[in-house]
Amino acid sequence: MGLFGRLLSDARTAIKVLRNGLRTRRRRNEANRFAATDPRPIPGSIQIGVYFADTRVNLYQIRQWYAPLAELAKHRGVAIIARSPGAYLTLREESPVPVLYLRTVTDIEGFLEQQDLATMLYVNQNIKNFQMFRYGRMWHVFINHGESDKIYMTSNQYKAYDYAFVAGQAALDRLAKKLWNYDVANRVIAIGRPQSDHLVDHVPFAGNGRTVVFYAPTWEGDRPTMAYGSIASHGVALAEAVIASPGHRLIYRPHPRSGVNSREYREANQQIQRMIAAADPAAGHLFDAGGELGWQIAVADVQVTDISAMVYDRLATGKPLVVTRPASPTAEVDESGFLASAEWMSTADLADPLGFLDRVITDEASRSNLAFWANHHFGDTTPGSSTARFHAAIDLLVERWQEQAATHVDQPRVEHDALDDEDDSDEESVPQAD
Template identity: 35%
Template sequence: MSIFEVVLRQSQLMSRKIHAVAVEKRVARTLRNNLPGPSETVDFVVFFAEGPAQSYQLEQWLAPFEALQRSGHGVCLVLMNALTAELVTRRTGLPVLLSRSMERIETALASWGTSGIFYVNNSQANFTMLRISGPAHVHLSHGESEKSSMVSNQLKAYDFAFIAGRAARTRILEGIPRFDPAKLVEIGRPQLDIPAACSPVHPPAGRTNVLYAPTWEGDGKSMAYSSITTVAARLVEAMLADGRFSVVFRPHPKTGTWSATARRELARIEKAIEAAAARDKDAGHRVEVAGDSSLSIMGSDIVVCDISAMAMDAIGLDRPLMLLHSTDTPMIRELDPEQALSLDEAAEDLLEGNGRDTLDTVARMAADGPSARQRSLRDEVFGDPALGRPTERFIAAAIAVTGADIQA
């Protein structure tokens, strides 16, 4: 990232913060009627300090917390950004406390008798919230993946970390020295309950529906898992030129936030898809940037993605997976060789063979369905895959680790 890009990014962030502060009073007034009173019991709060650009991290946990509320427990979202609050309240009926004052937040939690505070990321603001003693502090994360961020030493700061399954347990205990294994609670992936019960969207007749979902470029070398800056545009253009495929492109919400190259490649891909869709309106080519990403997986015949939560969710939802990668991971070693394609291999095929080998493999894998080796990973990654079980496990775990009494 150049100095110019750093300055530009910082100025954009400051502009958004100023905008959020400017509308805070107006947004707070709209939330007031839905806010729990000081004498009400709010067993659980979800703390989120980020702006709307990161709201996807919180939004994927809304349905599990709505289920927790329906089980008879008080739940409230505690947000520090007015623009995030305005966005989130359009997507959930859960009450929201909007405040940038830790004193006000601490007073509210004390009056509500809150038993548990949940976090969906490792924002620096979390560690101000962690000063509150009494409630259990629980880290949730916002996806299950093999990215280096999943083994952050910051996990030690929380009382508990809810994880998907045995694979995450192994990853954390092997990657974080002196981590207490008693802090890890396996719950599966509640976010997959809803899409797994939905009917998939069928692609145009005679075409294979390919979901290409690259992750963002990352904010450093340790997080550089994305194919967006290397092979993405050439891969998409090759698939668009091949009548066998209907291409659904779903970039990570943060794509282009750190890299000018990523922004340029993103624009190139979007332009190519728009042009292809205009040429053949029945082909089904499109860009998806909103809605539940798991539903995009369910609507696909095959998922092509990088090392990210999308890869794990494809396994959980039993969709064939082709993983583009630049580094070795345990999951890559467990998949069939043709399911794990290095970025160097993909680049060579796209340059020298116009992607023929890669696209033939994609078509064959989509027709064959998930490999036996991929299916064997599902229990290792998520535990019991039965519909409804992860949400049930999440609710039971929330009650158990916080000591919250059932009110229903």
């Protein structure tokens, strides 16, 4: 690259930085206006906090908790704490529970001094979670944003939390096997999958007699060991076959980050969307980028997904499920659990993808296998069971908090210091994501 090329590149970078700064300033000002006028929770009314320090690009991680949090709020005071102005603006429009914009550490301390917060929940491993960890008079609980066999699910970061809520026996076994010197028996509580109790709350999808194929691929990943995405390797051929069939109907819901690191992946994603847009409207094929996830899992006759939490969201229903075999030889695949007996779709199976899917739908042995693994991963999947376990786990921690608080009555909740870290991050910042 010559001098002119470097100058041009520098100018483009400077313009991008300026635009991002102006956009962030606008969002921050808008967030400040709403935060100053929106009603705030009554002091002493919030017992359960949900800390979301991430940006809008990862809102999918907390969206799947909306319904369980709304149900919990019938029994306990619940509020979401947002640090990013963009995330806050979206959350305040979507969330069924109160959302607070606490941009600075001083804002957080003011909120904590007003509330008897017993438990703070975390849906991801964002590094900014550690800004909240400094407050010791509450339980810090990792609830994650899904059950899967990704290597993310055994991160040593689990040890930073007082407790973790997991789905079931598979997660308990996974953590016990992978993490050194981690007290799984006393620090991990199995609650099932409370989201599964709300899958059919809203179904904006009228049936038309076709076999519904729900294709929900993950993104391409940010490192070779997590290259699980199938859009470029499987997706186009699969979508072509389903769309061309007079007896099948496609729901295509790619991961929100699909294509952020790979041009090939991005172009394949766009190609599938164009195919759906050009298809016969009467077929009802759908590109789904909506905020709600659950009804798609409930209505599908078969689900095709990559190694991700989407595998286990579907597994909890016990209905036909296909997992794509990663085309990347560097992708790390743990086949010691359910994936050891999953219905794997390799690129070779794309010679007849509809035949493959139809076999899975009708095969009784496959259904029996799914039922076994659903119990192993989630325990009792009877409707309402996971919600009951989630509430019981929260009640247990509140009771333990009350016992601790009673023995430390002279200890202040907040130890003030000079730290006043602001958070102006927005979509241009892409933190760790599963």
